Amino acid sequence: WHRAPIVSMLGGEALEGGVRTDTVDAFGATNGSQLLASDDEVERLVQHAASFRPARADLRAAARRAAARMPSVHAGELIANQTLDFGKQDGVTEIEEALQANEVERRLNDQMWDAEEAGAIAVPRRVALVPCVSNFSHFLDMCRKCLRLLEIGVPVMVLSRTHTQQYC
Numbered sequence: 001w002h003r004a005p006i007v008s009m010l011g012g013e014a015l016e017g018g019v020r021t022d023t024v025d026a027f028g029a030t031n032g033s034q035l036l037a038s039d040d041e042v043e044r045l046v047q048h049a050a051s052f053r054p055a056r057a058d059l060r061a062a063a064r065r066a067a068a069r070m071p072s073v074h075a076g077e078l079i080a081n082q083t084l085d086f087g088k089q090d091g092v093t094e095i096e097e098a099l100q101a102n103e104v105e106r107r108l109n110d111q112m113w114d115a116e117e118a119g120a121i122a123v124p125r126r127v128a129l130v131p132c133v134s135n136f137s138h139f140l141d142m143c144r145k146c147l148r149l150l151e152i153g154v155p156v157m158v159l160s161r162t163h164t165q166q167y168c
Contacts (some may be wrong), residue, residue, distance in 0.1 A: 006034035006160070010048055015041040018165065025084070034160070044153060045066035049127040049157050056125065058152035060109065067102060067147050070140070071095045078140065105148050113152060133160045 004021070008015040017038035025031045037045060065151045070078065079091030130147050132140070146156045 002034075005032070008037045010041075010044055015045070017041050027087070031084075034053075045157070049129070052127055052155060054127075054153055054155055058113065058151075058163050061112070061152040061154055063147045063151040064106065066141070070143065071099055094140060098135075098144065101144060104143060106151075109148055109151050116152075123154070127155045127157050129157050129159055130157055139149060 005020060015037050016035050018036040019039060020033055020035050022030045023032045023034055056083060075095055078095065082091045083089070102154050112121070112123065130145050130149075143157070146158065149156050
């Protein structure tokens, strides 16, 4: 969002019919922009979220490959963004905590997948709405919430707020 505005996507299409607005960091400083969806685009997003049901898919390997790049290839950027956008003082510890939590959550997802395979449970695959709670529930936490759902084939719609645009 620093270089190009955040925009809602639907079926690979950027929804660009709305109003452009500045985004701000935790301290109120402008740090980018976003295109708010128009009323018609919001209706399309709501309809899609209400009706979309993907086929059951085991996306654990792909999601885990993507997750592995974040604390390794992108560690410097993550630490810098957390410092600039949230005033975080110890981004290294944040990454360590995310690595530990990821391991536990992956094991739980593996157990859930196995339970579904055995017929013990059924995982609904409706679109999961993931709200941004606050500017300080940092990116790695938000990313983990989304990745765990995506691993087992649950589609995710991340909802922004006026002070949490960077997550989207």
